[in-house]
Amino acid sequence: MLRTMDTLKVYTALREPLGDRAAQVIADTLAGVAADQRDQLVTKPELQLTKAELLQ
Numbered sequence: 001m002l003r004t005m006d007t008l009k010v011y012t013a014l015r016e017p018l019g020d021r022a023a024q025v026i027a028d029t030l031a032g033v034a035a036d037q038r039d040q041l042v043t044k045p046e047l048q049l050t051k052a053e054l055l056q
Contacts, residue, residue, distance in 0.1 A: 007031045 007027045014023035 007030065010030055011023045011027040014026055018026070
């Protein structure tokens with residue numbers, strides 16, 4: 001999962017070779033994909049623990 005700092009690192013690394021706009025689009029896309037994957041993990045019932053399982 002990309003954090004804000006990771007997104008900034010991707011943008012900074014790509015800005016010089018690709019240009020400002022391309023670097024921003026790639027960094028934003030990666031951040032969006034990471035957020036989608038995180039949301040999918042949270043909503044999968046097989047990955048959710050019951051209260052009893054959490055208290056073990």
